[in-house]
Amino acid sequence: MVFSHEIAPGQRVNIDALSLRLGVSQTPIREALARLESDGLIAKEPLKGYSATNLLTLKEFGDLFRFRLLIEPWAAEQAAKHIDAHGKAALKEEMQIAKEALKFDDNSKIEALTEHDARFHSLIAELSGNESLHQAFERMHCHLHLFRLFLANQRNLVSGEDRPAFVSELFEQYYQSGSGQLAIKQHNEIYKAITSGDAKAAKLAMHEHIESSLKRFSPAAEAINDL
Amino acid sequence: MVFSHEIAPGQRVNIDALSLRLGVSQTPIREALARLESDGLIAKEPLKGYSATNLLTLKEFGDLFRFRLLIEPWAAEQAAKHIDAHGKAALKEEMQIAKEALKFDDNSKIEALTEHDARFHSLIAELSGNESLHQAFERMHCHLHLFRLFLANQRNLVSGEDRPAFVSELFEQYYQSGSGQLAIKQHNEIYKAITSGDAKAAKLAMHEHIESSLKRFSPAAEAINDL
DNA sequence: TATGCTTCAATCCTATAGGATTTTCTCATT
């Protein structure tokens, strides 16, 4: 419900209402909220209640990408060093899904590519073989994922002239057929480097991909920060 | 209770018993366990119950240190770049505590230095200015902290001849007055580099400190893994 | 008209009880 913005960023979460809505009692609701709090998706104020956390601020957005630039190129490098048949198959399958997704229509394509991107980076974190890195990545990545789902949601909700310029720009530059396959091309570079065991190339390709990503999303992050 | 080994690694956690023991009902117990599960300190098996997670395996131990080698030198580097008066004061105070702790007797010294080490590294992660890194560090570090508290506990519990060799060796090498101040010396190197704004030196000093730490603790990690 | 106090509603927080599942113990059979 947080990811689908059924519970919007900043919105308060009523335990009683959720309990009725989902047809379960309050105890399992409270457990779930406690877990989400650990993930940073829900904030708790004692004696006041729970509420969904706000979207990333501009600083948090920058911190997240600088952290990604620190750990993900290394993860790709390690993945290239340790890659095996099982890992190759998993990567190949994920790339196949991405290629199929490019044939979808706009809305479906955006949704499919967003999900693909999350799985692709998560997979490489896993293939790094370092459990600490993998866990750290997963915990961090859900915030970025939420950020992008928010953008996709904005594109669907706000139609025509009311739609903020940065939203239209972002999606036309990124997801449309022209340069829209850019991310997939970059993923493919990373994929080839890892499966061929070229650690150095994998590291470099990941670094460039994340920097490219940062440049694309920065205007959106700034616009959201000013809201 | 997990940190103090009142709940030992691997031991099952009975909700009813905890509820009686702490004088509260089951609901707040369940919430706390849900949070600890997110931290990886407690594991849940549905319809079976909760139990404290086991100590780090040898692989997890290695993963954790390789991850530290990736993020902490960078954190020290960033801290040196962004250091301000407030940060300098905090670091200075922490180093002062460490120097005082060296005067304590054996048991108190070990306890104090373990706590100091946790705070020192955490502080630098914070001073890096990167919130993503700081959070990732905190989540990971509690496992290492638990690992070392376990060692300190072993030293207290197992007396004389029954004490495993690696436990005695570790503490004599590390905490005793001879080379025991090694970690503090290394901390001091890092401290000086950061406060003087020498980013390169801070990064290097942190890297060497963690590698040194890894060498000291590896025998213990292997021995525990074989238990 | 603005400020402060009181009262009421909403919501969180906790406690207790009952149903469901798992585990363990006992007993009978091979």
Add this chain to the structure above:
DNA sequence: AATGAGAAAATCCTATAGGATTGAAGCATA
């Protein structure tokens, strides 16, 4: 003596009810 089935105990899981705290509305007074 060992194995399998059945029953009982332990434990988890959920639901409901009541106490405690917070926030807002209403009223009186300066």
